[in-house]
Amino acid sequence: MDLAKPIEEYAAVQTWFDGLREQWGEEPSNKESKLGLLSDFCGLVEKDPDAIVAECSREVDGGKRIRIKARRIYTEKIDEFQNSIDAGRQVRGRAGNTIRSFMIHNGIFMQGGVQG
Amino acid sequence: MEFKEVVGRRRSIRFFEPDKPVEREKIQTILEAARLASCAVNAQWLRAIVVERDNLPEEKLNQLKTPVAALTLDLAPVHIYFFCDLGTVTRNKGGPLKELIDVGALAPSHGWSHKFVDDFVYPQILEPMTKNREGYLAAAVADCGGAAHQALLTAFDEGLGACLNTPNPMLTKQVLGAPDDWVSIWVMLLGYPAESWEAGGQRPRPPFEELYFEGDANTPFRRDPAVVERLKEAKMIQAPAPLPGRKEEIRKLIDRLGLPE
Numbered sequence: 001m002d003l004a005k006p007i008e009e010y011a012a013v014q015t016w017f018d019g020l021r022e023q024w025g026e027e028p029s030n031k032e033s034k035l036g037l038l039s040d041f042c043g044l045v046e047k048d049p050d051a052i053v054a055e056c057s058r059e060v061d062g063g064k065r066i067r068i069k070a071r072r073i074y075t076e077k078i079d080e081f082q083n084s085i086d087a088g089r090q091v092r093g094r095a096g097n098t099i100r101s102f103m104i105h106n107g108i109f110m111q112g113g114v115q116g
Numbered sequence: 117m118e119f120k121e122v123v124g125r126r127r128s129i130r131f132f133e134p135d136k137p138v139e140r141e142k143i144q145t146i147l148e149a150a151r152l153a154s155c156a157v158n159a160q161w162l163r164a165i166v167v168e169r170d171n172l173p174e175e176k177l178n179q180l181k182t183p184v185a186a187l188t189l190d191l192a193p194v195h196i197y198f199f200c201d202l203g204t205v206t207r208n209k210g211g212p213l214k215e216l217i218d219v220g221a222l223a224p225s226h227g228w229s230h231k232f233v234d235d236f237v238y239p240q241i242l243e244p245m246t247k248n249r250e251g252y253l254a255a256a257v258a259d260c261g262g263a264a265h266q267a268l269l270t271a272f273d274e275g276l277g278a279c280l281n282t283p284n285p286m287l288t289k290q291v292l293g294a295p296d297d298w299v300s301i302w303v304m305l306l307g308y309p310a311e312s313w314e315a316g317g318q319r320p321r322p323p324f325e326e327l328y329f330e331g332d333a334n335t336p337f338r339r340d341p342a343v344v345e346r347l348k349e350a351k352m353i354q355a356p357a358p359l360p361g362r363k364e365e366i367r368k369l370i371d372r373l374g375l376p377e
Contacts, residue, residue, distance in 0.1 A: 020377065023363075023377075024377070025363065071183075090374065094374070097375065097376040098376075101376040104376055109183060111183070111184075111186040112375070113186065113187060114134060114191065114373050115373075115374030115375065116371075116374030
């Protein structure tokens with residue numbers, strides 16, 4: 001899937017990197033690798049980063065809610081994504097965790113289990 | 117460990133050594149502590165089911181996971197599911213209270229007698245209380261909470277880490293085969309901490325005077341700095357979070373356990 005603009009220009013990607021900066025007090029490491037993995041994941045689900053986050057939440061009176069069904073679908077898609085990578089368990093786990101980190105810093109609570 | 121230090125060292129531990137088993141005698145010690153907790157009318161509402169994570173079929177473990185506690189269930193080798201047995205009062209009909217009279221814990225000096233329990237306490241207070249489910253549940257669960265916290269502190273005294281989580285009540289009962297009268301309360305996740313025992317320091321709390329009062333609800337309880345100093349010496353009041361190096365510690369745990377950053 002071709003994205004309509006460079007991936008780092010999507011608001012959800014900027015939110016992700018802002019979250020990493022705020023959490024760790026430093027510039028996110030391996031940015032290119034992170035963006036590459038996210039781009040691959042976008043290709044798998046055929047959605048851009050903003051659309052993925054939008055699909056997992058909705059606005060209601062009183063604030064934002066997580067869409068449980070959408071989150072479950074993306075949780076499974078992340079598992080599928082990491083299992084599709086032709087590499088060892090740790091590398092696959094790191095790839096999946098990169099996408100989980102993207103979701104988490106966009107406010108989509110997610111736990112992927114022990115990948116180490 | 118001295119009692120005050122146990123209180124001071126307790127943190128909700130969320131990073132466990134996933135493959136380091138917990139000794140059975142430590143689990144028993146924790147349960148023994150719960151059993152000895154203070155309990156209204158000696159009803160003993162608390163029940164517990166100990167689950168060793170690796171002995172639970174994966175399908176059942178996955179059923180017990182909630183979105184917020186999925187990872188900690190994976191990490192903690194032992195889970196203690198706490199329940200409140202709402203049937204105990206109507207089954208025992210004041211018997212445990214009369215036991216307290218028999219052993220001299222309750223005495224005529226304070227108005228207690230078997231006849232008072234049989235004629236008044238059970239039929240006019242306890243049994244009607246069980247008919248008002250909302251009020252009964254609140255009272256019984258609060259009581260169980262005290263016992264569970266006694267167990268929690270004991271876990272730390274035994275050199276373990278622990279945290280309390282709220283499981284899915286219906287699924288927990290179903291998966292663990294709990295009787296109908298039992299209400300699921302908490303799961304205590306238990307194991308050896310993978311993080312340092314400080315776990316980043318004592319957690320933030322509101323100022324003392326905003327929480328506690330004397331005489332009436334408008335007069336804050338005056339906090340004596342000398343007492344605070346004594347409690348610091350006794351290690352009950354410890355350095356507040358975040359301790360230096362906490363982010364680095366989390367980073368290392370993330371790398372070692374393979375978790376998202």
